[in-house]
Amino acid sequence: MAEIAQGLKLFADFKVDCVVVGGVAAGARGSSHVTYDLDVCYSRNPANLARLAQALRSVNATLRGAPRDLPFRLDAETLARGLNFTFNTDIGSIDILGEVQGVGDYQECLQDSNVLELFDNSCRVLSLEKLIAAKRSAGRTKDLAAPPELEAILEHRRRSGTTE
Amino acid sequence: MDKVEYTEAERWLIEPKPGTAAARARDFGVDLSLTVNNLRLTPHERVKRLDEFQHEMKLLREAVRSAKQNGRDSARPKTVR
Numbered sequence A: 001m002a003e004i005a006q007g008l009k010l011f012a013d014f015k016v017d018c019v020v021v022g023g024v025a026a027g028a029r030g031s032s033h034v035t036y037d038l039d040v041c042y043s044r045n046p047a048n049l050a051r052l053a054q055a056l057r058s059v060n061a062t063l064r065g066a067p068r069d070l071p072f073r074l075d076a077e078t079l080a081r082g083l084n085f086t087f088n089t090d091i092g093s094i095d096i097l098g099e100v101q102g103v104g105d106y107q108e109c110l111q112d113s114n115v116l117e118l119f120d121n122s123c124r125v126l127s128l129e130k131l132i133a134a135k136r137s138a139g140r141t142k143d144l145a146a147p148p149e150l151e152a153i154l155e156h157r158r159r160s161g162t163t164e
Numbered sequence B: 001m002d003k004v005e006y007t008e009a010e011r012w013l014i015e016p017k018p019g020t021a022a023a024r025a026r027d028f029g030v031d032l033s034l035t036v037n038n039l040r041l042t043p044h045e046r047v048k049r050l051d052e053f054q055h056e057m058k059l060l061r062e063a064v065r066s067a068k069q070n071g072r073d074s075a076r077p078k079t080v081r
Helices: A003-013 A022-028 A048-057 A076-081 A106-111 A126-136 A146-160 B008-014 B019-027 B031-037 B042-077
Strands: A016-021 A037-042 A085-089 A093-098 A113-118 A120-126
Touching: A003 A037, A003 A048, A003 A093, A003 A120, A016 A022, A016 A106, A022 A037, A022 A126, A022 B042, A037 A048, A037 A106, A048 A076, A048 A093, A048 A113, A106 A113, A106 A120, A113 B042, A120 A126, A126 A146, A146 B008, A146 B019, A146 B031, A146 B042, B008 B031, B019 B031
Parallel strands: A016 A120, A037 A093
Antiparallel strands: A016 A037, A085 A093, A113 A120
């Protein structure tokens, strides 16, 4: 099993409430862009933070881009104090977002998502419309390449009457 | 080689009319024939392909790293005892 599959299984196994956003969500919607990490927007409910921390510890998550000696304890309390975290794990790079720029928090992502069956897991995936909003809002050079294709997909979908 | 047959909706992406989102994507440099290929798949198949590609890239990076390491090792002067 490769990294995306393992990441989605990890969140399903630990019953983490999250919505898949970013490049994997764009890929699921039809984008041909390549991504190297799995981004999810997570619920900041305390019970969910505990499950999320447990899930990440099980794959030896460490902060990506942080000095090796930076003290960091991966638990619900630490996650509650921060918002967006980027990790290296045994199963690849995983980014967890408390808030998605241009969309909002978990509840807002949840509202604009639907369930897709990915690798035998029922995963919530952000809608195409909100992916476009997120990428446009982020405004980073790497994100600016995504909206033109996503908008073309949205146009195609409306024209052909398809949902996925 | 077999000629690829496109549906009318796919042709909208492949040969976009001016002023459409597809035309803007094409002008931006997006290869919409790749997008059409993806849209023919189910969401699961799309993510599976992305996952496989990601995995292959990881293997490639590891192979390059290993080759560089071996190159450095062979370039190092041998210790004479």
